Structure formats: structure tokens, C-alpha cells
Amino acid sequence: MMKCSSIKFCQKSKCIISWKIPVFIDVVLLTTTFLLSAGSSCGYSCYEVCTCNIYFGSEIDCKATGMVRLPNLISYQQAARTTVLDFGWNDLTFLPDKAFSNLPLLQRVLFNSNYLDFVHQGIFNSSGIDYSPVQYVDFSDNHIYMIPQCFQQMNEYSTKLDNLTDLNLGRNEIGPNIEEYAFNGVRFLESLDLSHNSIQTTEPRTFKYMRYLNYLDLRFNYIESLPSSLFGRSSGLKTLRLTGNKLTVLPGGIPATLTLLELGENRILNLTITDAQKLHNLPNIEMLNFSRNGLREIVPNAFQTMSVLEVLDLSNNAIHFLNSDTFAGADNLEYLFLNRNPFLRTLPKDIFVNLTKLRFLFLYGCALKTLEFGTPSISPLSVSFTSSVTSDTVHVDPLYAPNLEAMWLFGNPINCDCLILPLVWFINVRNLTLDANLYDLPRNIADDAILKNYLTHDGAYASDVATTGSFCTTPFNRHSAVVGKQFLSVPERDLICPNQPFFVAVSMFLGIVLFAAAIPVVFFIVFLYLCTVRVLCKKLGLSLSEDED
Structure with a gap:
């Protein structure tokens, strides 16, 4: 049955x-x-234009629904179970007092990409709750013009935000100054985004008591300087992003715990001794960015104490000269970006001698005519055009940049004479990847996250590889046939110098012949001159004295 x-x-x-x-x-x-x-759940109801899910995350998803006013969350029958509140991409302009008072388990609040210009100071206040459970708040891409007062601890009756670890206020209109007490109510923050605002100054000790802060984003503001007391001695800051400001010198008082420092697109024209001393106080830096500053000069040993530095970006500057000791101490460097420095004409041949872990070297778009790598066993000046010396017979120092995998040289005015031979030998012996596009790189290199990110964001990179290449631009002499060719494709016997033995001998012989031939020509010209003078004097009735004769 x-x-x-x-x-x-x-x-x-x-x-x-x-x-x-x-x-x-x-x-x-x-x-x-x-x-x-899941849609009705015994009396459960959701807002008409929202998606509510009480079984998989307890989320109220109202993003991109065209809302102009925040609905009454208290009337929502499952509010007590809600952990995620997403009202991004709407037309909201105001968040009222105690807006989240009926959401005791709320952890993530997203109101990005609205038209908010004011957030009530009591928005997180809730009766009977001393500590708000909110951990993540996103108010980015709005019209907020000052740090919302809800992040200040106004009084003892305010609900505390001690659980808040991640706050995004980027892409607003905050400025021109950040008050010292602006974040007194969120001292347990770990990540703070203030990028793309209108900040010009910050008061001393603004972040001094935020001991757990490890990520601070101040990119694309109008900051000209930072007070040395901005951070406390016990700060554990790991990442500081200052790209796109108006800094003229390296900020002081940066915590020694920092591992990533971005200073690109500022106005730092020289790395002075004072700046170098500030860098020496940052021994834990792993990534350092000075790109697009107009940087012209770097003092020797500027990175001496940065023994864990892996990525150094000095691209898109106006560097004229680099010393042999510029990178001394940066023994762990793997990525070096020197590309697009149009005034950089030479590099010391031993500049990379201590960079034993260097893997990727960017030198494209400079003014380099030649580049010496290592110490070959044979001097290029001793190699004549009839020599049998090639990359297969020359010995290249195995300790010079032993881990180098790829380099980019295109766009340099390479002079294809014998002085380029050490570079040719180095590339051929080591089997280096040269001037490869991102999609032409070997898989083990193309999958490198840092490399991929850089090549992807350099908009002109792909076209420049194809159009400019590593071509010979000189010499303009009897060997000018090499001009316009890829320098690696030029036979090594054609990479010759005028001061090689054969040409020295020929030049000396021709010089002697020309000198010998010039002597009788000079005597003949003097004799012709004297004869002409005598004839003219006789016709004019003048007489020449014995002295004149």
C-alpha cells in the first residue's frame, strides 16, 4: 500500500x-x-524593485533601481536578519537619522554612485546597541563635500563603529582640509579610500591613532605636502598611495612598516640627499613608484637600505644621468622601469652589476645609443670585420644579471657599431626575450601579474613595439647600410668601429699619403703667387727692393 x-x-x-x-x-x-x-516565505515581503534573499546571505539588493528616497527599512519584516544592504547606482541624495536602526546584523553598506551630499551623523545609531556590527561602508562616487560626522565619535550615546574595517569615500568632493578629529570614531579601520577628492591639506595627527590602518589611498587630490606627524609611531601602515597630487618633495614621517609607496604624477624633480635619507627610513618597501614626475636627477645610493625592494618604477621622467651606485643596495630588485626617459643617453656598464635578481628591464623610449652589459672575455674594439668572434665563442660574465629574462629597448637611437657587440652577445648567450608584445611573451612570463598589469595599462606600448622597434639609426658612414635594420639581425661582422686595427692602419696610411701630396701643392701655390706679384709690379712701373725680392 x-x-x-x-x-x-x-x-x-x-x-x-x-x-x-x-x-x-x-x-x-x-x-x-x-x-x-524564497520570494514569499510565510509573511516575508520585499520592496517592489529590489531583490531580497534571506536564505543565501540575507541581502537586500536595490542597486540600479532608480530610487530617489531610501525606503523605510523598519517596515521590512526580515530586517533583523539582513547582513548586506546594497543601494548603489541610484539617485539618493540624503541618508536620514537611524536609517539602519532595525538592522542589528548589518555588516556591509553600499551606497556608491548616488547623489549623496549629506549623511546624517546618527545614521548608524540604534536603540539598545552600543556597537554597530557594520564592517564595510562604501559611499564612493557621490557629492559628499566633508568627512561625514557619523565617523566621528560625537558623544557617549552614539553607537560606536568599532567593527568598521573598510571605508570607501573615494570620488567625492571632500576638501580642502581634513580635520584632526575626522576619523576619531573609526579608529579600528584597516582600509581607507579618499582618492579622487579635493583634499589640499591634512591636519597633524589625523591618522595618528588609527593603529590598525594598513591601506590609505590619497590618489588624485591636490596635496602639496603632508605633516610629518600625520601618522603615529605605532602605525602599521603597509600601503600609501599618493599618485596624482602636487608633492614637490618626498613626505616625511612615513611609517617604517610601509611596503608599497606610490608617488607617481607629482612634481618631484630631484631625489636629493634629504629625500634619500627619508627613503633610508623605509627598509620594508617592496614596491616604489616615482613615474611621471619630471624627475631629472637621483643621488647615488638613494635606495641603499631597500634590500627587499622588488619593483621600482622611474618611467616617464626626464632623467639625464644615472650613477653606477644609483641602485646599490637594492639587491632584491626584480622589475626595473626606466622607459620613456628621453634625455637618458648613456648608462654605466656596471650599473646593474649587483642586481642579481633582476628579471625584467624596461628601457624603451629613451635616447640610448649603446648599452654595455657585463664584461665580455673579448673587447669589442679588438674585433675586426674579418674576425670569427661570435656569440658562440665569446664568454659573458655569468654573474652579471644572471636572472634577467626579458628586456625592452625599442625606440632608442641605437648606434650599430662595435660598441653594441657586448649587448648582442649578452642577449644571444642568455637567450633573452627582447621587445616582445604581451601576447608574444613566453607563457611563464606573460602570466606574471605585475608585468601583465603594466603592459596592459601602457596604452601606447603595443603600437610602439610594432612601429619603433630596436632599429639601427646610425652610423652614417660607409657602413650606413645597417641603418633601419633590427640591430639583432645585423651580422656581427658588420658591427664595426672606425678605430678597429684595420681601419686605424688604413687611416694612418691615407693620412701620410695626403700629407706627402700636400707639400708640393703648397710650394706650387706660393711660387705662383710670387710670380703674379712680380708681373703686376713690372706693368705698373713699380720696382721691388732686394728685400722684397
Whole structure:
């Protein structure tokens, strides 16, 4: 006999008993009822234009619904279970007092990309709750013109935000000054984004008591300087992003715990001794960015104490000269970006001698005519055009940049004479990847996250590789046939110098011949001059004295 069971249905919070049905139908109906309950759930209701899910994350998702006013969350019957509140991409302009008072488990609040210009100071206040459970707040891409007062601890009756670890206020209109007490109520923050605002100054000790802060983003503001007492001695800051400001010198008082420092697109024209001393106080830096500053000069040993530095970006500057000791101490450097320095004409041949972990070297778009790598066993000046010396027979120092995998040289005015031979030998012996596009790199290199990110964001990179290449631009002499060719494709016997032995001998011989031929020519010209003078004097009736004769 087929077994039957009783099914209970929910209707308006009251349960009624249905008829008895077969068990397999019972299972189907139960499944269907469960799925349907995700939308109704015994009295559960959601806002008409929102998506509410109480079974998978307890989320109220109202993003991009065209809302102009925040609905009454207190009337929402499942508010007590909500952990995520997403009202991004709407037209909201105001967040009222105690807007989240009926959400005791709320953890993530997202109101990005609205038109908010004011946030009430009591928005997180809730009766009977001393500490708000909110951990993440996103108010980015709005019209907020000052740090909302809800992040200040106004009084002892305010609900505390000690659980808040991540705050995004980027892309607003905050400025021109950040008060010292602006973040007194969120001292346990770990990540703070203030990028793309109108900040010009920050008062001393603004972040002094935020001991857990490890990420601070101040990119693309109008900051000209930072007070040395901005951070406390116990600060654990790891990442500081200052790209796109108006800094003229390296900020002081940066915590020694920092591992990433971005200073690109500022106005730092020289790295002075004072700046170098500030860098020496940052021994834990792993990534350092000075790109797009107009940087012209770097003092020797500027990175001496940065033994864990892995990525150094000096690209898109106006560097004229680099010393042999510029990178001394940066023994762990793997990525070096020197590209697009149009005034950089030479590099010391031993500048990379201590960079034993260097993997990727960017030198494209400079003014380099030649580049010496290592100390080859044979001097290029001793190699004549008839020599049998090639990359297969020359010895390249195995300790010079032993881990180098790829380099980029395109766009340099390379002079293809014998002085380029050490570079040719180095590339061929080491089998280096040269001037490769991102999609032409070997897989083990192309998958490198840092490399991929850089090549992807350099918009002109791909076209420049194809159009400019590493071509010979000189010499303009009897060997000018190499001009316009890829320098690696030029036979090594054609990479010759005028001061090689053969040409020195020929030049000396021709010089002697020309000198010998010039002597009688000079005597003949003097004799012709004297004869002409004598004839003119006789015709004019003048006489020449014996002295004149």
C-alpha cells in the first residue's frame, strides 16, 4: 500500500493541514514550496524593485533601481536578519537619522554612485546597541563635500563603529582640509579610500591613532605636502598611495612598516640627499613608484637600505644621468622601469652589476645609443670585420644579471657599431626575450601579474613595439647600410668601429699619403703667387727692393 503523509502550508502566518498525498508527490511539493518561499516565505515581503534573499546571505539588493528616497527599512519584516544592504547606482541624495536602526546584523553598506551630499551623523545609531556590527561602508562616487560626522565619535550615546574595517569615500568632493578629529570614531579601520577628492591639506595627527590602518589611498587630490606627524609611531601602515597630487618633495614621517609607496604624477624633480635619507627610513618597501614626475636627477645610493625592494618604477621622467651606485643596495630588485626617459643617453656598464635578481628591464623610449652589459672575455674594439668572434665563442660574465629574462629597448637611437657587440652577445648567450608584445611573451612570463598589469595599462606600448622597434639609426658612414635594420639581425661582422686595427692602419696610411701630396701643392701655390706679384709690379712701373725680392 502506498504511504502517504500530511503536508503543512503557510498562509498569512497561519498554518493549515492539507490532504494526504503520496510520498513522492509530497517531496515534489515540498521542494516547490521551499523555492517559492524564497520570494514569499510565510509573511516575508520585499520592496517592489529590489531583490531580497534571506536564505543565501540575507541581502537586500536595490542597486540600479532608480530610487530617489531610501525606503523605510523598519517596515521590512526580515530586517533583523539582513547582513548586506546594497543601494548603489541610484539617485539618493540624503541618508536620514537611524536609517539602519532595525538592522542589528548589518555588516556591509553600499551606497556608491548616488547623489549623496549629506549623511546624517546618527545614521548608524540604534536603540539598545552600543556597537554597530557594520564592517564595510562604501559611499564612493557621490557629492559628499566633508568627512561625514557619523565617523566621528560625537558623544557617549552614539553607537560606536568599532567593527568598521573598510571605508570607501573615494570620488567625492571632500576638501580642502581634513580635520584632526575626522576619523576619531573609526579608529579600528584597516582600509581607507579618499582618492579622487579635493583634499589640499591634512591636519597633524589625523591618522595618528588609527593603529590598525594598513591601506590609505590619497590618489588624485591636490596635496602639496603632508605633516610629518600625520601618522603615529605605532602605525602599521603597509600601503600609501599618493599618485596624482602636487608633492614637490618626498613626505616625511612615513611609517617604517610601509611596503608599497606610490608617488607617481607629482612634481618631484630631484631625489636629493634629504629625500634619500627619508627613503633610508623605509627598509620594508617592496614596491616604489616615482613615474611621471619630471624627475631629472637621483643621488647615488638613494635606495641603499631597500634590500627587499622588488619593483621600482622611474618611467616617464626626464632623467639625464644615472650613477653606477644609483641602485646599490637594492639587491632584491626584480622589475626595473626606466622607459620613456628621453634625455637618458648613456648608462654605466656596471650599473646593474649587483642586481642579481633582476628579471625584467624596461628601457624603451629613451635616447640610448649603446648599452654595455657585463664584461665580455673579448673587447669589442679588438674585433675586426674579418674576425670569427661570435656569440658562440665569446664568454659573458655569468654573474652579471644572471636572472634577467626579458628586456625592452625599442625606440632608442641605437648606434650599430662595435660598441653594441657586448649587448648582442649578452642577449644571444642568455637567450633573452627582447621587445616582445604581451601576447608574444613566453607563457611563464606573460602570466606574471605585475608585468601583465603594466603592459596592459601602457596604452601606447603595443603600437610602439610594432612601429619603433630596436632599429639601427646610425652610423652614417660607409657602413650606413645597417641603418633601419633590427640591430639583432645585423651580422656581427658588420658591427664595426672606425678605430678597429684595420681601419686605424688604413687611416694612418691615407693620412701620410695626403700629407706627402700636400707639400708640393703648397710650394706650387706660393711660387705662383710670387710670380703674379712680380708681373703686376713690372706693368705698373713699380720696382721691388732686394728685400722684397
